Amino acid sequence: MSPLPLITAQTEEKLLAFLTEHGHTKFRAQQVLDWVWRKRVTTFDAMSNLPPALKNLLAEHFRFHTPEIVEIHGSADTTRKFLTKMEDGSLVESVIIPAAVAENGEKSERVTLCVSSQVGCAFGCKFCASGLLGLKRHLTTGEIIGQILSAETIAEKRVNNIVFMGMGEPLSNFDNLADALEIITSHRGLEIGARHITISTSGFVPGLKKLAAYPRQIRLAVSLHGATDEVRDQIMPVNKKWPLSQLIPVLEEWSRGRNQMPTLEYILIRDINDSPKDASHLVRIAKRLHAKVNLIPYNTVEGLPWKRPSEERCRSFRDAVHKARIPVTMRYEKGHDINAACGQLRLRKEQEKNGSTPR
Incomplete structure (x- = not known):
């Protein structure tokens, strides 16, 4: 039953x-x-x-239920990753990211939560731990909301900024995501403003089309990570089904009628996508989409071959984008010392449960 x-x-x-x-x-x-x-x-x-x-x-x-908190890992930068167990035993990761200082230099009350939308991931980005065990299932609306309630218990304060950048592809779980967004944004729910919510997608075009028709002004981040089909094909299997020739037009469709700039997330991976030529390709796409760029030096995942570029190489790439008058930031992954990249904690826990060890 x-x-x-x-x-x-x-x-x-x-x-x-x-x-x-x-x-x-x-x-x-x-x-x-x-x-x-x-x-x-x-x-x-x-x-x-x-x-x-x-x-x-x-x-x-109806009933009340909050997922069981299995582990909490604190980082030197105050980031906290926690692992929750769903009622079927599935493990889900979330990350609490407090902002210590506001833009005006005063103490910030912002608490960001990185939320997962699926148990695992089917999209298999080659640099990400989330997809190493494949996709188990979608998270329900209640399980998505449950991560927020668990985070508020841990943080002992209200979450007021949410990023769907945890495990899974949010837009492939659109129906449950949409209900969760209604509860999160409603003044009879969690009452978090739409502009304080960001959905990240790897380039799932059918879901992007649905999001383009969604009425609330939710922010959008696109995990681009490669500015040519050649690079994206190498590290992001989703590109083989929905290449840049299909992805970019639907991003333009999303932008129409919105006073918002999409963010192009771009993980810098040594000798894969960090050359001056890669930077020039990225600039062209950002200009076409009127987008800002968020550069992230790669957060090493045990068992995967990818490496982080040198500090000098990262700065050189950033400067090339900035010189082209594209808004660009360099964001270093918070929680690097607690394996805060997507899926790492769950992967380790599943391997321990199955009696194996990380490669």
Whole structure:
């Protein structure tokens, strides 16, 4: 018998439809959501201003549950990666990234959470640990939201910035992602502004088309990592199905009507995509998309052959992009000392469980 659905996975629209069907008003739906998200109760009995019959109805059809936190790893840079176990035993990684200083130099209250959307990944980017064990399944809406609730327990403060850059390709799990976004952004949910949410994609064109039609102003980051089909084919299998000739037009479609610049994420890998010629190809794409560029020196994954370029090589690449008047930043992976790159902690845990060791 399947477990009851999670109350924390219900959008306002879905909860209202359920309660209306059972003879209750919109006001009651708002009360329930207020208890769940403002007061953060974890039982229906705690909803003291609801009639007993309604509390019983909710308990008969929904439940509360937060994923079990299995491990927490703290980093010298205050980043914390944690591993949660879902009800079927699946392991999922998330990363809490506090911002110590705001842009004005004052102490920042921003807490960013890097959220996973799948258990594993089917896209198999050659430099990433997430895909080494393949895709197990999509995460449900409740499991996506559960990572945020777990993070707030660990951080002891509210998460106010979310990046879907953890395990998996968010846009291939679009329906569950869309419901999670409604709960995250709703003023009757987590109430995090759409512009404080970033979705990262490896270039999943069908999902990008859906996102282009999505009404909220969610930020977009594209894991480009190669500015030619030759390079992307080598390190990103997704490019063989949706090459740059298909990816770039759909990114232009996403940009139309939005006062936003997409971000091109570009991991610098030694002797693969870090040459001056690679920089010039990247500049051409960024100009066409009116995009900003985020350069990330490669975060080494045990068992994979890729290497980080020298500091000088990274700076030279950044300077070439900057000289072309493209907004560019160099972001060093936080949590390098705790294996904070996608999938590394889960990979190690799965290998320990199966009695194997990292290659």
